Amino acid sequence: xxxxxxxIVDDDASLADSLGSLFRxxxxxxxxxxxxxxFLEADLPDIxxxxxxxxxxxGVSGLDFQGQLVGLGIRLPVVLxxxxxxxxxxxRGMKAGxxxxxxxxxxxxxxxxxxxxxxxxxxxxxxxxxxxNRVKDLFATLSPRERQVxxxxxxxxxxxxxxxxxNLSEITVKIHRGSAMRKxxxxxxxxxxxxAETLGLRQTA
Amino acid sequence: xxxxxxxIVDDDASLADSLGSLFRxxxxxxxxxxxxxxFLEADLPDIxxxxxxxxxxxGVSGLDFQGQLVGLGIRLPVVLxxxxxxxxxxxRGMKAGxxxxxxxxxxxxxxxxxxxxxxxxxxxxxxxxxxxNRVKDLFATLSPRERQVxxxxxxxxxxxxxxxxxNLSEITVKIHRGSAMRKxxxxxxxxxxxxAETLGLRQTA
DNA sequence: TTCCGTCTCATATCTTCGTATGGTGGGCCT
DNA sequence: AGGCCCACCATACGAAGATATGAGACGGAA
Numbered sequence: 001x002x003x004x005x006x007x008i009v010d011d012d013a014s015l016a017d018s019l020g021s022l023f024r025x026x027x028x029x030x031x032x033x034x035x036x037x038x039f040l041e042a043d044l045p046d047i048x049x050x051x052x053x054x055x056x057x058x059g060v061s062g063l064d065f066q067g068q069l070v071g072l073g074i075r076l077p078v079v080l081x082x083x084x085x086x087x088x089x090x091x092r093g094m095k096a097g098x099x100x101x102x103x104x105x106x107x108x109x110x111x112x113x114x115x116x117x118x119x120x121x122x123x124x125x126x127x128x129x130x131x132x133n134r135v136k137d138l139f140a141t142l143s144p145r146e147r148q149v150x151x152x153x154x155x156x157x158x159x160x161x162x163x164x165x166x167n168l169s170e171i172t173v174k175i176h177r178g179s180a181m182r183k184x185x186x187x188x189x190x191x192x193x194x195x196a197e198t199l200g201l202r203q204t205a
Numbered sequence: 206x207x208x209x210x211x212x213i214v215d216d217d218a219s220l221a222d223s224l225g226s227l228f229r230x231x232x233x234x235x236x237x238x239x240x241x242x243x244f245l246e247a248d249l250p251d252i253x254x255x256x257x258x259x260x261x262x263x264g265v266s267g268l269d270f271q272g273q274l275v276g277l278g279i280r281l282p283v284v285l286x287x288x289x290x291x292x293x294x295x296x297r298g299m300k301a302g303x304x305x306x307x308x309x310x311x312x313x314x315x316x317x318x319x320x321x322x323x324x325x326x327x328x329x330x331x332x333x334x335x336x337x338n339r340v341k342d343l344f345a346t347l348s349p350r351e352r353q354v355x356x357x358x359x360x361x362x363x364x365x366x367x368x369x370x371x372n373l374s375e376i377t378v379k380i381h382r383g384s385a386m387r388k389x390x391x392x393x394x395x396x397x398x399x400x401a402e403t404l405g406l407r408q409t410a
Numbered sequence: 411t412t413c414c415g416t417c418t419c420a421t422a423t424c425t426t427c428g429t430a431t432g433g434t435g436g437g438c439c440t
Numbered sequence: 441a442g443g444c445c446c447a448c449c450a451t452a453c454g455a456a457g458a459t460a461t462g463a464g465a466c467g468g469a470a
Contacts, residue, residue, distance in 0.1 A: 087308045090292045094299035103292045143446060156393025159427070170426095172448055178428065188361025193398040348416060364457070374419055375456095381417085383458065394457095 003047045004119045006030040007076070009039050009062075010054040019052065022108050023115070036065045044076070048126060050099070050118030052111070055082035055089065063089065066096050075125060077118035081106065135195050138184045146183065149176040153189070154196035208252045209324045211235040212281070214244050214267075215259040224257065227313055228320070241270045249281070253331060255304070255323030257316070260287035260294065268294065271301050280330060282323035286311065340403050343389045351388065354381040358394070359401035 006023050008030055010016045016032040023030040033039040036057060051069075055062035066078050080093045081102040090101040099121060100114035142150065145166075152162040159177065163170045186192040211228050213235055215221045221237040228235040238244040241262060256274075260267035271283050285298045288309040295306040304326065305319035347355065350371075357367040364382065368375045391397040 085292055087290055087292060087295045087306065090295050091299060091306045094296060095305075100300075101292065101296045145447065154395050156395035158425095160425095168447090169449055171450065174428065175448085181428095189394060190359050190361035190398045193395045194402060197399060197402060350417065363455095365455095373417090376420065377418055379458070380419090386458095 004028060004123075005045055005047060005049040006115055006119075007039060007042075007044075007049060007051045008032040009034075009036060009051065009057070009065075011035065011058055012054070015054075019111070022111065026112060028115070036060050036068075040072075044074075048119050048122040049076055050079060050115045050122060051076045052079045052081065052115065055080055055085060055093070063092055063096065066093065066098065070096075075122075077121045079111070079114045079118055081111075132198060135184075135198050139195075139199055141183050142180055143176075146176045146180040149173055150180040150184070150192065150196065151201050153177055153180075154193045154201060209233060209327075210250055210252060210254040211320055211324075212244060212247075212249075212254060212256045213237040214239075214241060214256065214262070214270075216240060216263055217259070220259075224316070227316065231317060233320070241265050241273075245277075249279075253324050253327040254281055255284060255320045255327060256281045257284045257286065257320065260285055260290060260298070268297055268301065271298065271303065275301075280327075282326045284316070284319045284323055286316075337403060340389075340400050344400075344404055346388050347385055348381075351381045351385040354378055355385040355389070355397065355401065356406050358382055358385075359398045359406060 006019075006028055008016050008019050010019075010032070011034055013032075013034065016034075020030045020032055031042070033042065036059070039051075053062045053065065057065070060068075062080060062082070066080070069076065069078070077099045078093075078097070079100050079102065080090075080098045081104055082089070083104040085101070085103055090103075093101045099118040100110075102110055102114060139147070148166060149162055152165060153159075157165070159170050159173045162168075162177075163173045166173070180186075181189075181192060184192060184195055186195060211224075211233050213221050213224050215224075215237070216239055218237075218239065221239075225235045225237055236247070238247065241264070244256075258267045258270065262270070265273075267285060267287070271285070274281065274283070282304045283298075283302070284305050284307065285295075285303045286307040286309055287294070290306070290308055295308075298306045304323040305315075307315055307319065344352070353371060354367055357370060358364075362370070364375050364378045367373075367382075368378045371378070385391075386394075386397060389397060389400055391400060
């Protein structure tokens, strides 16, 4: 991983510092936040990352915060840690998608492994999401008709059939089809079908 | 869910029985096994199901057994339960894909919820796997050449290009292409592309 | 040996696709 | 009013695809 960042949210400054040192020792950037609010106000760099979160925080529970993040569209993988945890707590965290749940005290290596897994997961997500966004952006440039035609064409219909379904002449369909191909930067119908698949396009009619 | 079955693996017969009653009370079939070996010897019915597994078993640990199941290709969702567990144990179980991890004593409702989630997950998996197997079976009927041609065609190549890549005449490519379409029961190129996607076909050359 | 499937190719015909050229009309923004 | 995008359609031509007919070669199974 060329660049990655670890976000540490913990009200215990000394622990946060020692975690920061630990990550630095393996070449990982890190930032620390004393509260969930501080984390939410910060700007997140656009590189793979991971959030190390103490479950016991002043105010909000780390588990609740984990849920909030999902609601806010922040998909950063979370490593939970806690001094006083129990099984239901850990299970809840894991069900909510946490990468790991580490009771304190934990071994440095366990934390590093967890964070590495989280960063890897974020890298994966970014790659997939990047592809999706590229396709979405292209799709956004299509006119309504072009989208319709693309949907029907990628459903396997012939130009003639598309024309019938939309009450158009076949010529017009060809034009929209051509525009869609050009705008989507698809070099073949197979390409276009895959993009439609990525977009979840399901236009049977 | 029209039909589903819960498999209970526990050496404590009385607990197994009471679990069986619990599941029966909500209309769920169940079978109990006194050991992991007994479970492995049994025939699993071909309906959605869920495995309720005690972590502490004579001989093998439930967690190890969970790993074995994956190796054996048994993808039944697992609900873990234990009388003497700790956080690392629960985290390990959840990481390995368990639906839930319930410390004893647990509330009946928690167990029912977990099992319901497991069965739902298994239903999903079965649906997806069913589609995949259907496509795989069709693909298995293709001759080597037909597969090759299908790969290249679904990669977006023209018949002419496929012919060049494989040192064939374009006519021959068309024939293989037609056979592939027929055998795969694809009614359009779009269909074929999606099947290739399902199969993970990635033939750039 | 005969039969069958596979692989190969040719000729021929028809359909479908891609695209260019050219034109009409509507809506929107400046 | 002019410019621009969208949507629509026609004619026309060449490329590509689908299919049928016919045919030779190989190898395995009955």
